[in-house]
Amino acid sequence: MTAETLKRTALHDEHLKLGGRLVPFGGFEMPVQYAGILKEHDAVRNRAGLFDLSHMGQFVLEGENVARWAEGLTINAIESMKPLQARYNIFCNAAGGAHDDVIFYRLDGRWLLVVNAGNADKMWSLLNAHVGDSGVKLTSYHGKNALVAIQGPKSVAMLQPHVDVDLSAVKYYFCTEATVYGKKTVLARTGYTGEDGFELFVDGADAPEIWNGLLRDHSAEGLEPCGLGARDVLRLEAGMPLYGHELTEEISPVQAGLTWALKMAKPAFTGKDALAAQLEGDTFPRIAGLVMAGRAPAREGYKVFSGDREVGEIRSGSMAPSCGGKNIATALLSKDAATVGTELEVEIRGARHAATVVTTPLYKRPK
Amino acid sequence: MSLPQDLHFSKDHEWVKLDDDGVATVGITDYAQHSLGDIVYVELPKVGAVVAQHGNVGVIESVKAVSDLFTPVAGVIAEVNGALDADSSVLNREPYTDGWLFKVKDVSSDQLDNLLDAAAYEKLTAE
Numbered sequence: 001m002t003a004e005t006l007k008r009t010a011l012h013d014e015h016l017k018l019g020g021r022l023v024p025f026g027g028f029e030m031p032v033q034y035a036g037i038l039k040e041h042d043a044v045r046n047r048a049g050l051f052d053l054s055h056m057g058q059f060v061l062e063g064e065n066v067a068r069w070a071e072g073l074t075i076n077a078i079e080s081m082k083p084l085q086a087r088y089n090i091f092c093n094a095a096g097g098a099h100d101d102v103i104f105y106r107l108d109g110r111w112l113l114v115v116n117a118g119n120a121d122k123m124w125s126l127l128n129a130h131v132g133d134s135g136v137k138l139t140s141y142h143g144k145n146a147l148v149a150i151q152g153p154k155s156v157a158m159l160q161p162h163v164d165v166d167l168s169a170v171k172y173y174f175c176t177e178a179t180v181y182g183k184k185t186v187l188a189r190t191g192y193t194g195e196d197g198f199e200l201f202v203d204g205a206d207a208p209e210i211w212n213g214l215l216r217d218h219s220a221e222g223l224e225p226c227g228l229g230a231r232d233v234l235r236l237e238a239g240m241p242l243y244g245h246e247l248t249e250e251i252s253p254v255q256a257g258l259t260w261a262l263k264m265a266k267p268a269f270t271g272k273d274a275l276a277a278q279l280e281g282d283t284f285p286r287i288a289g290l291v292m293a294g295r296a297p298a299r300e301g302y303k304v305f306s307g308d309r310e311v312g313e314i315r316s317g318s319m320a321p322s323c324g325g326k327n328i329a330t331a332l333l334s335k336d337a338a339t340v341g342t343e344l345e346v347e348i349r350g351a352r353h354a355a356t357v358v359t360t361p362l363y364k365r366p367k
Numbered sequence: 368m369s370l371p372q373d374l375h376f377s378k379d380h381e382w383v384k385l386d387d388d389g390v391a392t393v394g395i396t397d398y399a400q401h402s403l404g405d406i407v408y409v410e411l412p413k414v415g416a417v418v419a420q421h422g423n424v425g426v427i428e429s430v431k432a433v434s435d436l437f438t439p440v441a442g443v444i445a446e447v448n449g450a451l452d453a454d455s456s457v458l459n460r461e462p463y464t465d466g467w468l469f470k471v472k473d474v475s476s477d478q479l480d481n482l483l484d485a486a487a488y489e490k491l492t493a494e
Binding site for chain 2: 032033036037038229232233295296297299318319349
């Protein structure tokens with residue numbers, strides 16, 4: 001994809017001013033880092049980081065039947081969501097693979113659906129193809145609305161003075177509508193870093209004022225602009241799947257270990273039979289966490305061995321500052337190789353490097 | 368960081384300092400470490416390995432990416448910087464001093480003719 005065809009977020013100019021290094025991601029020019037991935041990671045774990053996630057797809061769903069309609073397309077429960085609740089969900093294909101993993105936000109009189117940037121066009125088509133006579137009205141704000149996330153142990157205290165509601169009343173995976181620096185937003189206590197924090201859905205035109213305001217008012221307390229590089233390390237440490245890696249059209253939520261989000265008691269939904277068969281057979285390759293013994297990082301696509309037998313491949317990998325600087329990874333492994341404690345080897349440039357299957361997540365924030 | 372004027376440079380962003388005894392010390396430039404970002408792992412050639420000028424002799428890995436490492440001079444690997452095993456971030460902090468990568472012996476000085484001097488390298492990285 002050439003630079004001409006890449007879209008820009010409402011915060012593009014701010015990224016340039018901050019020295020952000022822009023790379024193509026999900027059809028947008030996105031900052032992969034500013035000062036450096038490790039410095040940004042440290043800010044989020046110990047203070048707070050500010051992310052531009054405006055590449056994510058934002059769709060608004062309206063109509064009386066939204067919840068019932070969407071139940072048939074997703075694996076998690078929707079109708080049971082309380083007002084202003086947020087819930088992780090997955091749209092599956094008929095074979096049980098994942099079209100996308102998403103979050104539904106139940107707002108007053110409408111629903112916000114946030115999808116992955118790289119899947120936004122696919123998901124928009126899928127939703128429209130299923131509207132039929134459901135009466136559901138779909139509106140895309142992809143590329144129009146911005147999404148700014150502030151994440152880290154100090155993030156709520158930094159955000160509070162600029163918001164017209166009491167943030168302590170907004171519980172984890174709930175949201176509210178409020179103004180931030182006087183701008184209308186949907187404020188959600190969700191994130192993808194393993195830390196406390198909020199995600200702010202806002203009109204693109206209003207995003208620079210919020211972004212610049214937070215950096216102006218809180219940089220002295222350690223708020224750092226953070227790129228997608230730090231975000232990937234943070235989510236991997238926190239055991240969160242990334243679509244295209246741990247979850248794909250071929251890797252189902254059952255294989256990805258996301259059965260907590262799978263509600264088999266729901267009536268028919270796309271992929272239910274295939275997922276039921278996977279659960280029943282229990283022979284499927286599955287995603288497991290690995291810790292490398294040595295200093296060579298495991299990277300996506302590297303082969304994993306048990307003795308002479310190839311048992312799978314790495315799906316994500318990184319040095320993990322919050323795991324003692326060890327190299328951690330996820331791998332899609334055959335069932336017998338995926339048990340916690342199993343000693344395996346990862347092939348890196350022709351040489352074998354020891355790894356152990358571990359329980360995930362490897363990082364949990366201190367309560 | 369100002370560019371040391373007594374070094375020679377490759378277009379692959381390595382620097383080399385050739386001593387009178389035919390031993391060359393090799394590292395990556397400040398420009399290179401900045402482009403790579405936080406360096407977390409370095410795989411260096413084995414001592415005794417015979418290497419060709421501009422040949423691939425290892426890898427440098429940042430948090431996000433694996434990059435090939437080339438040698439700006441041909442010769443025999445005489446020594447590698449073992450301190451990088453414990454802390455490769457010194458490559459980011461001190462690329463021209465403590466962050467040296469390896470030493471090559473039996474290096475003929477005419478190889479420097481295939482490399483850039485400081486002024487030419489400065490021009491290359493300013494483009």
